Structure formats: C-alpha cells, structure tokens
Amino acid sequence: MTSYALFLGCTIPARQPNYEVSARKALAKLGIELVDLADMTCCAPPPVQSIDLETSLSIAAYNICLAEEANLNIVTLCTGCFESLAMANAMLKADKQLKARVNRILSNAGKEFEGSKEVKHYLQVLVEDIGTKNLKQKISKPLSNLKVAAFYGCHSLRPSELLKFDDPERPRVFDDLIEALGAESIEYRNKLRCCGGLLRGYSDELALELAREKLVNASKAGADCIATLCPFCFIALDLGQLQIKSKFEEEYNMPVLHYSELLSLSLGIDPKDLALQSHKVKVDKIVNKVS
Amino acid sequence: MKHGKDEKTTNLAFSDVISSRLGGETINLCYQCGTCASSCPVAKITPRFNPREIIKLTLSGEKDEVISGDAIWLCCSCYNCQERCPQKVEIADVIYALRNIAVKEGYIPNIFSEFASAILNDARVVKVSKFVETKRPTLGLPPLQPTGVNALRKILSATGFDKLQQKKEEAT
Ligand code: SF4
Ligand code: SF4
Numbered sequence: 045m046t047s048y049a050l051f052l053g054c055t056i057p058a059r060q061p062n063y064e065v066s067a068r069k070a071l072a073k074l075g076i077e078l079v080d081l082a083d084m085t086c087c088a089p090p091p092v093q094s095i096d097l098e099t100s101l102s103i104a105a106y107n108i109c110l111a112e113e114a115n116l117n118i119v120t121l122c123t124g125c126f127e128s129l130a131m132a133n134a135m136l137k138a139d140k141q142l143k144a145r146v147n148r149i150l151s152n153a154g155k156e157f158e159g160s161k162e163v164k165h166y167l168q169v170l171v172e173d174i175g176t177k178n179l180k181q182k183i184s185k186p187l188s189n190l191k192v193a194a195f196y197g198c199h200s201l202r203p204s205e206l207l208k209f210d211d212p213e214r215p216r217v218f219d220d221l222i223e224a225l226g227a228e229s230i231e232y233r234n235k236l237r238c239c240g241g242l243l244r245g246y247s248d249e250l251a252l253e254l255a256r257e258k259l260v261n262a263s264k265a266g267a268d269c270i271a272t273l274c275p276f277c278f279i280a281l282d283l284g285q286l287q288i289k290s291k292f293e294e295e296y297n298m299p300v301l302h303y304s305e306l307l308s309l310s311l312g313i314d315p316k317d318l319a320l321q322s323h324k325v326k327v328d329k330i331v332n333k334v335s
Numbered sequence: 336m337k338h339g340k341d342e343k344t345t346n347l348a349f350s351d352v353i354s355s356r357l358g359g360e361t362i363n364l365c366y367q368c369g370t371c372a373s374s375c376p377v378a379k380i381t382p383r384f385n386p387r388e389i390i391k392l393t394l395s396g397e398k399d400e401v402i403s404g405d406a407i408w409l410c411c412s413c414y415n416c417q418e419r420c421p422q423k424v425e426i427a428d429v430i431y432a433l434r435n436i437a438v439k440e441g442y443i444p445n446i447f448s449e450f451a452s453a454i455l456n457d458a459r460v461v462k463v464s465k466f467v468e469t470k471r472p473t474l475g476l477p478p479l480q481p482t483g484v485n486a487l488r489k490i491l492s493a494t495g496f497d498k499l500q501q502k503k504e505e506a507t
Contacts, residue, residue, distance in 0.1 A: 054459040054460050054461040054462075054463070055460075055461050057463050057467070058459070058462060058467060059467075061474050061476065065474050068475075068476070080477060082480045082481055083481065083483030084483065085454075085458035085459070085482050085484070086454055086458055086460045086482075089460065090412045091446075091450040092450065092454065093412075094434040094435070095434070095435065095447060095496065096435050096438065096495075099490070099494040099496040102490050102494060103454075103490060106483070106486065106487070110483070142357075150490065152492075153483075153487070153489045153490050154486070198411075198412070198414060198415075199414075202413065202414035202417070203417055203427075213418070238376050238411050238413040238415075240376075243411050245446040246408050246409070246444055246446050246447075247408075247409060250377060250380060250409065253380050254376055254377075254380070317475070
C-alpha cells in the first residue's frame with residue numbers, strides 16, 4: 045500500500061464534502077492510504093501570494109516540513125493547493141539562497157525545510173502509482189456513452205516549468221484518465237482557458253463572464269457533464285450556473301462533477317454514499333446513466 | 336521566480352524596485368511584443384486590464400498609476416501569458432510583486448484583507464463552520480485535524496505579514 049500525507053486545504057472541508065468523500069473512498073478502494081497529519085494550515089494560495097510572496101513561500105514550506113517529519117510525500121485534491129505547495133517545493137529545492145531565507149523565517153516556528161519530499165496532485169498518483177491500464181481493469185461500471193468535458197484548471201498545468209504535470213498547451217493526462225473510466229473525453233473550444241475562479245470576490249462580473257464562456261463551449265460541444273479537479277473551478281462552474289441564471293437569465297443545466305466522483309461511480313461505489321446532494325446543479329442524469 | 340533582495344530601495348527607479356523583488360526579477364526583459372495580452376483571458380473581456388500595458392507603465396516609472404489602480408487586481412493568475420512570453424518574463428509573478436508593493440503601501444482590496452485576517456485567526460483562508468465539522472461523521476469522514484495556527488502566527492510575525500492590516504488602516 046502506498047501512503048501519502050493528505051493535504052486537504054480549506055475549501056474542500058469547508059464547502060465540498062462531496063469531493064472529500066468521493067476522493068477518500070475511491071483512493072482507498074485503489075489501495076492508496078491517506079494520512080491526516082495534525083497542524084497543517086492554509087497552503088498559501090494566490091490571494092496570499094498577492095499579499096506577500098515571501099510569506100506565502102514560508103507557509104507552504106512549513107506544511108511540507110510536517111510531511112518531511114512524517115516521512116511522507118504529499119498528495120493534494122485541490123489544484124490550488126497543488127500549485128502553491130508544488131511551486132514552493134520546486135523553487136526552494138532549486139535555489140539555495142531562497143531556501144536559506146525561508147529557513148530563517150521557519151526557525152521561528154521550530155521548522156527546517158529540507159527538500160526531501162514530493163508534492164503530487166492526486167491525478168499524478170493515479171497515473172504513477174496505479175497506472176491508466178491498471179485502473180481500467182478495476183472499473184466495474186464503465187461510463188459508456190458519457191461525453192465528458194475535461195477541465196484541467198490553470199494551476200494543475202501552469203507554471204509548467206515548476207509544476208511538471210503535463211504539456212501545458214496539449215495536456216493528455218486527465219483525458220486519458222476519463223477514457224480509462226469508459227467515457228469519452230470530448231474536445232471543446234478554449235478547453236484550457238481559465239474559469240475565472242480567482243476573480244470571484246474582487247470582480248464577480250468578470251469571473252462570471254469567464255465561467256459562462258466555459259459553459260457555453262462545453263454545451264455547444266455536446267458534453268453531458270464537465271469534470272473538474274479543483275474546488276475553485278467546481279464552485280465557479282457549479283454555483284456559478286445559479287448566479288449566471290439570475291444575472292444573464294441563461295440556464296445551462298450542465299452537471300459539474302469532480303473527477304473523483306466519476307471515478308467512484310465507475311468503481312461501483314454506491315451513489316448514495318457520495319454526498320451528491322451538495323451539488324447545486326443536479327447530477328441525477330449522470331448517476332442514472334451509470335447505474 | 337528567483338530570489339530577490341530585501342528592499343531598502345527607496346531611491347531606485349520603480350522598475351529596479353520591481354526587478355529586485357521576489358517575482359519581479361525578469362521585468363526588464365520585456366520588449367513589448369504583446370503576446371501576453373493576446374493570450375490573456377481577462378484582457379479579452381475587459382478594457383480595464385492589459386498585462387503588456389501594466390509592464391509598460393511599470394518600466395516607464397508610472398508607479399502611482401500602477402500601484403493605486405484597479406488593474407493589477409484583475410489578473411486571474413492563470414499563467415497563460417507567462418507560458419507564452421518569448422522573453423520569459425514572469426508576468427504573473429511580476430503582478431504579484433506589484434500587488435505586494437501595493438499592499439505594503441496600504442492599497443489592499445477588501446476581499447484580500449479578509450483573507451489576511453482569516454489566516455491570522457484560523458490558519459485557513461476559508462473557515463470551516465462548527466456545523467459542517469459536526470456533520471463529518473455522518474458522511475463517513477474522519478474528524479478534522481487541528482490547524483497549526485500558533486506556528487503560523489510566528490511565521491506571519493517574522494515576515495511582517497501580521498502588520499500589513501495596520502498599513503491599510505493608516506492609508507485610509
Ligand atoms: S509577452 Fe513578454 S515580452 Fe511580450 S509584451 Fe508581454 S511581457 Fe513583454
Ligand atoms: S496570468 Fe494574469 S495577465 Fe497572465 S494571462 Fe492570466 S490573467 Fe492575463
């Protein structure tokens with residue numbers, strides 16, 4: 045059994061039990077052990093980087109230190125957490141002076157960043173520890189006849205130099221993992237463009253416009269649902285649809301699911317155990333197609 | 336992003352202040368080709384934002400306009416520009432550097448100061464309510480581990496992050 049320190053972040057436990065439940069169930073079924081460490085904090089995402097970049101690196105490094113002490117690599121479910129932690133990890137491993145500066149800060153909290161561990165997005169764990177072919181063989185309820193619009197989100201892919209997740213202009217990892225479940229991963233216009241999630245709260249208007257574009261393009265391409273990897277993309281597109289409805293009087297009725305939910309369904313996990321009622325846009329259509 | 340020096344750089348030109356900061360190191364490489372602006376999803380939908388313009392204003396020393404303006408806060412940090420810039424200007428990181436200076440000078444949008452207080456209080460940007468926490472067992476979820484809020488406060492005080500809120504009050 046492969047074990048990882050789970051970096052849960054804030055948004056998932058605060059607002060998306062459906063994501064956490066499905067990810068824990070699916071990964072357990074696939075033989076990945078998730079260890080919940082005490083004392084983790086916020087990952088220091090873009091809003092914190094915006095306030096002070098050096099502080100954000102120190103916060104990320106502090107969390108990595110906890111995993112180093114437990115001798116575990118980190119897995120994240122949130123793409124935002126993945127970016128913050130993986131970026132800090134790569135920068136500090138590459139730059140001795142920066143590492144020394146951050147370690148001076150961390151010494152106030154009794155920590156020292158060594159740079160001995162990896163930070164992985166859970167998709168990387170699926171690909172590297174289980175393998176797409178192997179995964180295919182574990183699927184008991186293939187999602188045949190399901191057209192899925194894969195939405196990578198920005199921070200799984202970019203900055204690619206530091207994250208090293210997949211080709212930032214022509215990624216395949218996520219599409220392949222969708223097809224491993226028996227579904228079709230469809231092409232749609234501006235597939236890699238941002239959901240606008242990080243503009244929510246500062247300019248809701250622009251944020252909604254970007255989310256709306258994704259919904260229009262996925263709908264036009266005939267998607268049955270959009271699959272996400274990040275709680276922020278999920279909110280932008282799921283809750284976003286209700287806000288778009290009241291603002292633009294447009295209704296898309298596009299189910300948005302975390303990949304882990306599609307994975308859970310195809311592994312034969314009972315939909316009743318997946319907290320699917322927390323979706324704003326109902327996902328019954330999709331569940332009915334599967335079972 | 337490489338390391339920058341601590342800035343005690345009041346007499347430097349604005350572009351030098353940026354290029355000596357963490358995130359801002361590459362700004363001087365820009366030759367104004369506009370690739371960033373044409374890859375930017377936000378620039379496509381609003382005239383209020385153009386990354387090439389932000390770089391240009393910064394390079395020509397228009398500090399007040401850049402720092403006190405709305406534009407730097409409209410970047411959604413998607414890093415499209417940065418992936419594509421032929422000069423390897425780290426544009427999204429330059430914008431972070433500009434925001435960091437804006438915050439230091441007291442220009443911090445409300446939503447960002449809410450994030451800052453949330454981290455200082457709970458070590459989380461988004462608070463987990465007691466209600467949600469008590470519901471976890473019914474969903475088969477393990478109890479949430481405590482956050483390292485005390486360790487975090489020490490880090491935030493070592494970097495001066497905890498003082499940034501005061502800056503805002505002084506500026507208003
Ligand atoms: S793409 Fe790079 S070089 Fe071209 S204008 Fe933008 S920052 Fe400058
Ligand atoms: S990172 Fe900011 S400036 Fe660059 S493309 Fe994205 S929104 Fe535009």
